[in-house]
Amino acid sequence: MRLTFTCQSCGSKHVTRDAWAEWSEERQKWVLNAVFDYAFCHSCAKPTQLVEDSIAEP
Numbered sequence: 001m002r003l004t005f006t007c008q009s010c011g012s013k014h015v016t017r018d019a020w021a022e023w024s025e026e027r028q029k030w031v032l033n034a035v036f037d038y039a040f041c042h043s044c045a046k047p048t049q050l051v052e053d054s055i056a057e058p
């Protein structure tokens with residue numbers, strides 16, 4: 001089952017979470033280290049709560 005996250009206020013999928021990225025010398029890129037609860041909707045341009053939903057396989 002696949003998931004999607006949308007803004008609780010407007011339903012937009014243009015949402016992000018606060019996170020830390022850690023430099024990986026092996027992979028030569030920033031890799032996700034931790035994801036925090038703070039969520040932001042770029043359509044509302046303000047903090048939001050995320051709604052988790054399941055979506056059909058493509």
Ligand SMILES: [Zn+2]
Nearest residue numbers: 007010041044
């Ligand atoms: Zn929104």
